[in-house]
Structure formats: structure tokens, C-alpha cells
Amino acid sequence: LIEVFRGAMWENFHPVRLAAIEALGEMGGDKAVEVLVQALRVPKPDKHPIVRIEAVKALAYIGGDKAAKALIEVFRGPLRDTFHPVRAAAIEALAQIGGGTAVEALIGASRGPIWDSHPLVRRAAISALGEIGGDEAVGALIEVIRGPEPDPFHCARLAAIEALGEI
Known part of the structure; x- marks a missing residue:
């Protein structure tokens, strides 16, 4: 299933990407974290901030060290997002972890x-x-x-x- 969700993360219609993010969050695990991080990757993060914010929330739901490290990078590091609500969401998600x-x-x-x-x-x-x-x-x-x-x-x-x- 991970590969199905990974493919859905590249769909043009952003509600499909949001559905994939929700499924990945519920699925959990290191592989799901890796796919979610792809939505946040610089220089080509998802163009819709809501998709990036939902990816951040899914990482918080999954929890664990890998998710925490990815969240840290969203507000400070190689994945640092240029849109301040995404950085704020990453911080709130990190607090949950x-x-x-x-x-x-x-x-x-x-x-x-x-x-x-x-x-x-x-x-x-x-x-x-x-x-x-x-x-x-x-x-x-x-x-x-x-x-x-x-x-x-x-x-x-x-x-x-x-x-x-x-x-």
C-alpha cells in the first residue's frame, strides 16, 4: 500500500494528495514518514500549503524520532518552509511528539x-x-x-x- 500512497502524492488534484496523507498518517511507520517528508522537500515541496500542513500533522500523529527530525527540518534546516503557517504547524506538531x-x-x-x-x-x-x-x-x-x-x-x-x- 505504501507505493500506492506514494504515487497518489504526485497526483495533480490536491484532495487526492490530502487523502493519501491521511492514509499514511493512519498507517504509520518509517516508510510512511519517508513518503510524507517528500511533500515537504525543498526545493520542490508540494505547491499547496494545506498539503504541507496536513503532512506535518500526519507526522505528529505518527510520532517517533524520524517524524520529530523531519518536523525540526521544516522550521529549521534543509526542509525549512518559506510559508510561516507551515513552520508554525511543524512546531505545534513537534510539541505533540x-x-x-x-x-x-x-x-x-x-x-x-x-x-x-x-x-x-x-x-x-x-x-x-x-x-x-x-x-x-x-x-x-x-x-x-x-x-x-x-x-x-x-x-x-x-x-x-x-x-x-x-x-
Whole structure:
């Protein structure tokens, strides 16, 4: 079945691709992760952002290290998506998977999504740290509150305060 779904991922009609993504998410496993990642591959990701977002959600549903690594690359790395809602969805999906790898990737020093150029992505990363919790997340959230704010509306600081309140 994997090969059938892989073929459906290249159909012109995007609802067919969405159906294949849903089936792959339900199927799970490493092979399904590999096929889903193809929808996110740079330089030729799927042209419909909703298809990429649904692929990200399917990866979260499958879970595991391979899915987590692919999600990290969507917001930071070779698969980095140019459309900010896809990056934000990848961060939210990574928070669902959780674990130390997720926290490390979300903090990610100056390259991390906390410092992404888009406020929606920064807010998603900060909220994800609040969901995952732990000492490292708390430290990073405090740093956001005390650090420089690139957003005139202080969205990052507000999100960090909300996230700390949930830990």
C-alpha cells in the first residue's frame, strides 16, 4: 500500500494528495514518514500549503524520532518552509511528539524558531516550550521575557509569560 500512497502524492488534484496523507498518517511507520517528508522537500515541496500542513500533522500523529527530525527540518534546516503557517504547524506538531529533542530544537540558540522572523512562528515555538515544560524550557522562556523583543507588540514576551503560567 505504501507505493500506492506514494504515487497518489504526485497526483495533480490536491484532495487526492490530502487523502493519501491521511492514509499514511493512519498507517504509520518509517516508510510512511519517508513518503510524507517528500511533500515537504525543498526545493520542490508540494505547491499547496494545506498539503504541507496536513503532512506535518500526519507526522505528529505518527510520532517517533524520524517524524520529530523531519518536523525540526521544516522550521529549521534543509526542509525549512518559506510559508510561516507551515513552520508554525511543524512546531505545534513537534510539541505533540515532545521529548528532549523537541525542547533542544525549539530553543535552538539564535537559529531557533523563537527568533524566527515571523511572530506567528515565534509564538508557536514559545507556546510549544510551555506545553513540553522542563527546566530547559523554563530557562528559555525566561530569556525571552528578559531579552530583546523584535516585535513592537511584544507578542513573544506575552506568549512566554502565558507559557510559563502553564508549566
